[in-house]
Amino acid sequence: MARPSDNETNLPFPILVGDIGGTNARFALLLDAFAEPKQFPFVRTADFANIDDALQQCILDKSSVQPRSAILALAGPIEGDEVPLTNCPWVVRPRDMIANLGFEDVLLVNDFEAQALAIASLTDGEREKIGPGVERAAASRAVLGPGTGLGVAGLVHARHTWFPVPGEGGHVDVGPRSERDYQIWPFLEPIEGRISAEQLLCGRGIMNIYHSVCAADGIDAPLETPADVTAKALAHEDRAAVETVSLFSTYLGRVAGDMAMIFMAKGGVFLAGGISQKILPALRGPEFRAAFEDKAPHSELLRTMPTYVVTHPVAALAGLAAFARMPDRFGVATEGRHWKR
Incomplete structure (x- = not known):
């Protein structure tokens, strides 16, 4: 037995x-x-x-x-x-x-x-740094990754041992902040009356944002898959797709910043998952890091924390x-x- x-x-x-x-x-x-x-x-x-x-x-x-x-x-x-x-x-x-x-x-x-176990020992060739910040070797770290859903975990170091901290942080509430957010938020599809991070930061989240952008602007939404949206955005061939990926990067930065503060992640915040790798050119732009650091009264603290995209394939x-x-x-x-x- x-x-x-x-x-x-x-x-x-x-x-x-x-x-x-x-x-x-x-x-x-x-x-x-x-x-x-x-x-x-x-x-x-x-x-x-x-x-x-x-x-x-x-x-x-x-x-x-x-x-x-x-x-x-x-x-x-x-x-x-x-x-x-x-x-x-x-x-x-x-x-x-x-x-x-x-x-x-x-x-x-x-x-x-x-x-989280993986980010304890990634080499520089298995990650790409986004923005400023200096990694502290034994400091806490956080990892989050948009894919089919949104996964989140922490990694803390004590007594010469790395302790992964699993959880369901991808289901935290998120809300509108900018004027544009307030325009598109009424069109987002909620789950049981609320918008969680996972409703925006995953494959279906890309489509949720895309359809809401199009609805807010009163235009058709012809793109049918997350891959279609990201491809058109990175090629700058569709205005709504470009804005979708820009907003996605912003919302990912906001949630990543939240997790950085929760875990006091002076060892870095790591973006894992297939979507992060696919939209890496967009994450190199200003939106992600600006949203990550926009955490008054702790913006200076966030600027010291490094962020990375995990490029290791598995x-x-x-x-x-x-x-x-x-x-x-x-x-x-x-x-x-x-x-x-």
Whole structure:
């Protein structure tokens, strides 16, 4: 009978690490503490009814080396023996994985907890700095990333150990500030009467802003996908798209600044996720950093904090692999999240 274990974090190799998002799942196999992760092709979550089928068909059937344990980062809070994902119909059942797929150990963490593990050791080649600020080596950090949803996590350092702080910060309230905000806000689509950060800062958030800009100006909204909007914006081929990405950058800067103050992130604020990488040319512009620093009475404090776009293609997997190799370097809470045969 599989059972949640105590706080042991030394899982047996080979270890499968996985980052399960709302749209894509990414996996890699770590043979031992010294090997580079062997990455598998991305898995579209919509192509499989459940995670067990995806693991069997895309990983276990395709590898001659069978993993003994798994560390999976999930987009959503982790509670109990059945963990539903926030933006995906999959439900993760660690006890079934152990019984049916041959794992000895399964450890579940939040997806942005994995991103936080990654930012502890990114090289300059795996991130791009945006604006001023000086990184303090052992200071707290924050990571947020717009994708299918908006993930947020913190990373704090104490007693020579990095402690990731998972949460649901992407669902904080946001409100209008500028005159233009007040023009478009009535047209934004709320959830149960409120506008959360995730309603603006994710793929559907791009469309939410775009449709509201067009509605406020009384013009048609012919673009149909976030990729269409960002492509037209970066090519300067559609005025509404250009304004959408400009506003997106501004709102991302505001929320990033909020998280910087919450975590006192003198070690930096890191923008992860696919959208941040895709709109990097826009984030290099003035809107993001100006909004990040516009935090009176603490604007001077915010100017000292560096901001980065994570350019590592699979940062969450890198973070999980770092933890798998050296679990003692990280203070990852495992109680209620670690199942053993």
